[in-house]
Amino acid sequence: MRPELVLKGVIPANLIAFDSELEIDEENYRRHLRYLVDTPGVSGITTNAHASEVATLTFEEQQRVLEMTLDEVAGAVPVVCGVYEDGTSKAARIAKSAERQGADCLLVFPSTVYDFGHQLRPEMAYGHIAQVAEAVSLPIIVFVYPVASGLHIPTDNLVRICDEIDNVIAVKEWSNDIGVYERNWREIKALDKEISLLSSFSKSLLASLCIGADGILSGHGSVIADLHVEMFEAVNRGDLEGARRVADRAYPVVQATYAEPFLDGHNRMKEALAILGRIDEANVRPPLRRIPDAERKKIRRVVAEAGLPSGQPDAAALGSRG
Numbered sequence: 001m002r003p004e005l006v007l008k009g010v011i012p013a014n015l016i017a018f019d020s021e022l023e024i025d026e027e028n029y030r031r032h033l034r035y036l037v038d039t040p041g042v043s044g045i046t047t048n049a050h051a052s053e054v055a056t057l058t059f060e061e062q063q064r065v066l067e068m069t070l071d072e073v074a075g076a077v078p079v080v081c082g083v084y085e086d087g088t089s090k091a092a093r094i095a096k097s098a099e100r101q102g103a104d105c106l107l108v109f110p111s112t113v114y115d116f117g118h119q120l121r122p123e124m125a126y127g128h129i130a131q132v133a134e135a136v137s138l139p140i141i142v143f144v145y146p147v148a149s150g151l152h153i154p155t156d157n158l159v160r161i162c163d164e165i166d167n168v169i170a171v172k173e174w175s176n177d178i179g180v181y182e183r184n185w186r187e188i189k190a191l192d193k194e195i196s197l198l199s200s201f202s203k204s205l206l207a208s209l210c211i212g213a214d215g216i217l218s219g220h221g222s223v224i225a226d227l228h229v230e231m232f233e234a235v236n237r238g239d240l241e242g243a244r245r246v247a248d249r250a251y252p253v254v255q256a257t258y259a260e261p262f263l264d265g266h267n268r269m270k271e272a273l274a275i276l277g278r279i280d281e282a283n284v285r286p287p288l289r290r291i292p293d294a295e296r297k298k299i300r301r302v303v304a305e306a307g308l309p310s311g312q313p314d315a316a317a318l319g320s321r322g
Contacts, residue, residue, distance in 0.1 A: 007105065007196045007217075009043030009216075015222045015273060017032060017283075018281075046082065047080070051269065053288070067101060070102050082106075106139070108140055111125075129168070130161075133168065140168050141172050142161055142168055143172045145174060158184060159191065172200050178201070181199075199217070220257060223273060223308070230246045268295070
């Protein structure tokens with residue numbers, strides 16, 4: 001039976017907090033989650049994804065992170081759990097564990113095995129997602145990687161996956177190619193099945209929203225969820241000038257966050273949270289390394305220019321949420 005969950009709106013992928021010993025810092029992680037959940041307009045939380053440094057988390061740590069997330073979110077919004085594993089049977093194990101723990105939805109990452117030519121064997125990506133889907137009853141989001149990567153799922157295969165696998169209800173679209181994004185949007189929306197397309201086109205978010213999007217699923221939402229909400233809502237009500245004003249505020253932060261090397265993106269997001277006082281320390285696990293002081297100063301400058309809020313969301317705004 002097809003799951004009933006419909007994903008729309010702004011769904012940040014949360015960051016993870018580590019202490020000075022690089023152990024999970026529960027107090028700061030929960031503080032970060034509370035900030036996101038209390039941000040008006042946030043409609044879901046994604047955990048155990050890139051922004052959570054999932055590649056450095058053991059299976060047991062992933063279970064603990066999900067447990068804390070579910071406890072802190074406490075049903076306020078759906079919780080999406082990442083399924084990040086190269087082997088299909090191992091991915092299914094993570095999926096089944098997440099279902100037992102109470103996750104509302106799964107985000108299935110592509111296997112890095114795809115990197116060696118899976119586009120010529122489309123049954124591999126299809127089979128990976130299908131077998132994970134068969135292992136659970138939870139709804140599934142398909143993660144589309146950039147076209148330039150070896151992990152990208154081409155449109156034809158993506159449409160087949162969305163159409164034929166009952167559990168699939170959404171796509172996290174990170175193709176990083178606006179032409180491919182538009183094709184994916186149009187072909188998915190032509191299906192006789194409701195599939196949400198969630199933009200992860202963080203470097204060109206406004207353009208993707210103007211083509212069409214049911215929501216935004218991005219690690220950058222951990223820092224600028226309020227701007228994502230404002231931009232998404234402005235586009236939906238046809239206020240292009242308003243959306244542009246929000247995009248103008250976000251632009252310096254986006255450029256600083258996603259500058260080369262791209263792999264420092266989540267490090268920079270974490271530094272921004274520390275600068276804003278939303279977590280205490282921006283510690284990251286190897287192989288990642290903290291950014292240098294000069295770059296930290298740049299992050300401090302751009303978050304100040306954007307007027308990003310510190311601490312907890314504005315109390316007046318929170319009062320209008322319900």
